[in-house]
Amino acid sequence: MEKVTLNGTDLNVSRICLGCWQFNNGKPTVNWESQELKESKAIVDKCFETGINFFDTAEGYAGSEETLGECLKGRRRDAIVATKYGFGRGTEPYTAEQIDQTVTKSLTKMQTDYIDLLQIHFPSFIKDKDETITELKRQVALGRIRYYGVSNFGPKNLENYADLKPVSNQMGYNLLWRSVEYEVQPICKERGISILAYSPLQQGLLSGRFNSIDDIPVGRRRGKLFADVGDSPARHGLPGCEKEVFEAVNRIKSICARENINMAQASIAWLLQQDAVPVVIVGAKNPEQVVANSKIIKLSDSVVKELSDATEEVKAKVGRALDQWVDPDRCE
Known part of the structure; x- marks a missing residue:
């Protein structure tokens, strides 16, 4: 597995990061089926076997930090662990004291004494910019976190919080969700901020498994690609673009x-051949998916362009919306 050093850090990470949203210790959520601890451990075992050393979790992923901590017992020093704060207090912003308390909880849950990369899950979790910057720097000085980044920060927030100087910005980015290309990507490229691209397979749509909306599990239809109608669990109130999505998926299938x-x-x-994207974050239901996702291939420039062209209509329909789930956009 190829590794890269994230800009502004000494974090030498695999280009595939295991997304740990699905680590729920047998307690399913609206988005993920039940995954028992032994299955999560088998997935982590396979990550190490294939050279994946980067793991992403969050305070807001129910059971995930605890499960990851169990899975990394005895080999924490071999892993690079990223987590995020936010949602532990509902949607309320965090004071310096609350950031400190949350870091303590995360360290305890993950059975570790340091976090490699602490990320702010959404800009709304910042109560006071200067206080947040001071506290994050204090956490670094204490050795409780090594570096800090952000997540879901759009162009306005990247400007408003420029003094924060994050090393990374975790953003939803894939062939069907390319809104970061308008403004976020150029800003990150200019400032040396690594885009950690999550949802690279758009919850399975880009795996080729789903041929129509009826094939997609209801819990995976929350995003703005799908209309907020009928039995949809969406809460964005927008019409979606299913027609353009499945036309694009069929074009991608043909090219592949x-x-x-x-x-x-x-x-x-x-994704890995796009500007400012050193890492993609991919979840896994089983060890076999880890093996499949770890096989990084190199596309010719002409195929990269063909794939981009195949999804231009979806890109145009989505526009500059960065938040897949909620309207108005939380990632402005």
């Missing part, structure tokens, strides 16, 4: 079939 390449691997490769 012609090139004799796996659609999921092509989707991940396309």
